Amino acid sequence: MILRVDPGSPVPPYEQIRSQVTRMIASGVLQEGQRLPAIRQLASDLDLAGGTVARAYRELERDGLIVTRGRHGTFVNGARERAASPDRERRLAEAAGAFAVQAAQLGVDPREALKVAQQAMQSLPS
Amino acid sequence: MDWLPAALFWGVPLAYILFRGFRSPDQRFLERWARVYGIELTEANRPMIVAYLRRTTRIRTVGALVGLATSILFVTLTNGGQSNSFLGNGLFLALVGYLVGTVVAEAVVPRPPRGAVRTASLVPRTLQDYLPGHAVAALRGLPALSVALIPVYVVAKAWSDAPVSNISEFGFAVTSAILLVMAIGIEVMQRMIVHRPQPVLALDLVEADDAIRSASVHALAGGGVALSLIWLTYQLGAIGNGQAAVLSWVLAFLAILSIGLALASWIDLAHPKEWRVRRHVQQGSRA
Numbered sequence: 001m002i003l004r005v006d007p008g009s010p011v012p013p014y015e016q017i018r019s020q021v022t023r024m025i026a027s028g029v030l031q032e033g034q035r036l037p038a039i040r041q042l043a044s045d046l047d048l049a050g051g052t053v054a055r056a057y058r059e060l061e062r063d064g065l066i067v068t069r070g071r072h073g074t075f076v077n078g079a080r081e082r083a084a085s086p087d088r089e090r091r092l093a094e095a096a097g098a099f100a101v102q103a104a105q106l107g108v109d110p111r112e113a114l115k116v117a118q119q120a121m122q123s124l125p126s
Numbered sequence: 127m128d129w130l131p132a133a134l135f136w137g138v139p140l141a142y143i144l145f146r147g148f149r150s151p152d153q154r155f156l157e158r159w160a161r162v163y164g165i166e167l168t169e170a171n172r173p174m175i176v177a178y179l180r181r182t183t184r185i186r187t188v189g190a191l192v193g194l195a196t197s198i199l200f201v202t203l204t205n206g207g208q209s210n211s212f213l214g215n216g217l218f219l220a221l222v223g224y225l226v227g228t229v230v231a232e233a234v235v236p237r238p239p240r241g242a243v244r245t246a247s248l249v250p251r252t253l254q255d256y257l258p259g260h261a262v263a264a265l266r267g268l269p270a271l272s273v274a275l276i277p278v279y280v281v282a283k284a285w286s287d288a289p290v291s292n293i294s295e296f297g298f299a300v301t302s303a304i305l306l307v308m309a310i311g312i313e314v315m316q317r318m319i320v321h322r323p324q325p326v327l328a329l330d331l332v333e334a335d336d337a338i339r340s341a342s343v344h345a346l347a348g349g350g351v352a353l354s355l356i357w358l359t360y361q362l363g364a365i366g367n368g369q370a371a372v373l374s375w376v377l378a379f380l381a382i383l384s385i386g387l388a389l390a391s392w393i394d395l396a397h398p399k400e401w402r403v404r405r406h407v408q409q410g411s412r413a
Contacts, residue, residue, distance in 0.1 A: 001248040002326050008242075021248070030248065037250040044323045045246035073250065 001029060005046050013048055017056035025065050025076055026124055036066060036074045063091065140191075147187025151179045163337035164402040171334035174238065178338050182231040186345065189227020193219035218356050221392070225308075225349040229315060232342055237322075238331055245326040253313075253320050255404040256340040261347045261395055262313075268354035269309040272302040275361050282365045293364055305357050312350040316343045336403040348396030355388035 003020050005013050024030040036057075037045075043053045057074060060066045068074045103113035151159070156175065160167045167175070197219040253262060276299045283295065319342050326332055359381045366377030 003246045003248060005244045007244065035250050036248060041251060041321055042246055044321065045325060046244045047240065047323065
């Protein structure tokens with residue numbers, strides 16, 4: 001459960017945080033109901049501005065992955081809440097589109113690409 | 127040879143305090159410290175722990191000795207060696223000095239450097255992970271109790287025919303208020319220690335860093351609770367003076383109990399026998 005932010009990367013720091021937390025939730029490293037550190041703590045540990053971490057948390061919350069319960073803190077959302085996210089289908093279509101573009105750029109056969117995608121899905125904990 | 131009893135009375139404990147405060151932590155001491163906080167000593171975290179223990183112990187010892195010297199100086203200058211004032215209480219000012227030393231030590235102890243890639247653990251840090259809940263409650267409750275005793279003292283002084291105490295109501299109230307401010311300051315400092323940046327370089331370094339944070343937070347709690355109890359002792363003694371025999375005895379008993387608790391809480395909190403930083407217990411169960 002360690003976050004790494006590379007200041008030299010072309011990917012903005014908030015996106016680095018968002019994508020790593022997303023991966024940790026999808027892979028089960030971060031479990032439902034688990035509490036995340038406060039924005040101030042994470043910003044201070046990563047030597048980032050509070051606004052950067054706040055933006056990552058906002059986007060994770062918009063995606064239905066985490067939920068902020070006032071002064072109690074920020075928690076990992078359950079699968080049911082994630083499924084109830086309003087723009088779930090749109091985001092899924094976006095991710096599939098990005099995957100298709102990447103596969104086409106690499107010249108991968110669509111059947112092979114689908115097989116790889118299926119394997120990736122199966123490697124996630126149910 | 128008149129000086130011999132006094133020299134023995136002051137010299138022996140002073141020599142012991144200096145020995146304890148200024149010795150370099152040896153292997154046995156380090157192993158015991160690591161066992162208390164449930165961490166493993168490694169080549170990487172050992173220098174960090176040695177530097178912390180050496181500096182903080184020395185600075186806290188100097189603080190306590192300066193406090194004690196101030197008390198002796200105060201008593202000598204104000205009343206020719208006799209004083210009933212709490213400023214003449216050596217233990218009280220030694221604890222104040224110890225607390226000041228603890229705060230100063232936090233500012234000067236070196237911290238682990240950051241790497242090129244910034245890292246952080248996703249496990250939250252809270253004060254209760256580093257300090258038992260009863261210590262947090264005592265640090266909040268005792269100064270509040272001290273403030274609550276202000277009207278009791280005012281009433282006791284007004285109703286008693288006999289002289290109650292030489293401290294004025296104003297002085298009583300101001301000291302309680304100072305104690306309350308001090309307790310708030312200690313909790314703020316404890317939270318600053320808990321929340322200061324913690325770059326994750328390796329698990330053994332993080333565990334050692336958390337043990338160090340916990341030791342500092344414990345030292346502040348031990349000093350703060352002991353100081354509050356000493357002031358409470360003085361307050362109970364002041365209220366009990368000039369009261370009916372039974373009440374006076376009860377309050378005197380409570381005052382003695384309070385001073386005993388002050389010493390016990392300082393020893394127990396500042397030097398815990400075993401304390402696992404809960405953050406790692408949680409992290410371990412989820413890893």
